[in-house]
Amino acid sequence: MAANSQFAIAIHVLTILAKSGDERVKSDYIAGSVNTNPVVIRRLLSNLQDANLVVSQVGATGGTSLAKQPKDIHLSEVYKALPCGEIFALHSKEPSRDCPIGRNMAAFLCGLQKEIDKSMEEKLNQYTLRDVIEKIDEA
Amino acid sequence: MAANSQFAIAIHVLTILAKSGDERVKSDYIAGSVNTNPVVIRRLLSNLQDANLVVSQVGATGGTSLAKQPKDIHLSEVYKALPCGEIFALHSKEPSRDCPIGRNMAAFLCGLQKEIDKSMEEKLNQYTLRDVIEKIDEA
DNA sequence: TAAACTGTATCAAAAGAGGTTACAAAAAAG
DNA sequence: CTTTTTTGTAACCTCTTTTGATACAGTTTA
Secondary structure, three states: OOOOOHHHHHHHHHHHHHHHOOOOEOHHHHHHHHOOOHHHHHHHHHHHHHOOOEEEEOOOOOEEEEOOOHHHOEHHHHHHHOOOOOOOOOOOOOOOOOOHHHHHHHHHHHHHHHHHHHHHHHHHHOOEHHHHHHHHHHO | OOOOOHHHHHHHHHHHHHHHOOOOEOHHHHHHHHOOOHHHHHHHHHHHHHOOOEEEEOOOOOEEEEOOOHHHOEHHHHHHHOOOOOOOOOOOOOOOOOOHHHHHHHHHHHHHHHHHHHHHHHHHHOOEHHHHHHHHHHO
């Protein structure tokens, strides 16, 4: 429960959906595989839906399926779809007004954070859901 | 969970130390600038000390100063000195035993995590404390 | 010996994530 | 048109982590 395991769960969920093809999968079933509560899954799917990665249908015979081919879903899209926090946070309390350092540090750290986010995104962009499935299958 | 702001505070603290040169700075003074409790600062300094970035002296007239020149302190060292968590966590609960996907996913995600950590470290390695000070001063 | 520090242990407070229950809304089936 | 099944959310609880605060032992200087 420590850090964000949403990315890990998202990859898991998307892999299940990919393996199910066009068939709609119910949140109850996914929750069973991931070993969590269906509501946790539906909350996550809601985020993935907002990012146009999956399509859900309500009602009886409802469920969720991928909105695109696995080869067209980049892990960077998955990461960006989730409400993950920043790599590091700025000061929780404002630094002292008397301190000239604190005043200018926020700007620097924000810029650094953006750079790191960008390099991380580039890294995640190198992989698609298809790559994940291939690696998992060959293991 | 409160977001981890230790990296931000560490940069702030190191900048104060750099500006103080060889003079030892007390945790009380630093805490005043950062606007937090002295114990929070001492805990952080303890980590920075373990990484040989700063040197502290106990007793009256005690305090802390940099262990190296600002130009020789890379931000990657600072980051590694802190007990920051991973970018993303694996499943908190084990996936279901019946699920063949979950079993092989952990290995994949660990590898991905290592790749991301590495590219982040490379990014942070491009900057030293001197760069930070220059950027803050010119602002 | 007194004063001024650091180093830690311990506890309280705050915030986030995940788990659970409950229920409205929608769609299919009878 | 009513029942059943399922998603979409809201609300709440609990667990964990981070931060803040208090207390005090140990060290150094004067």
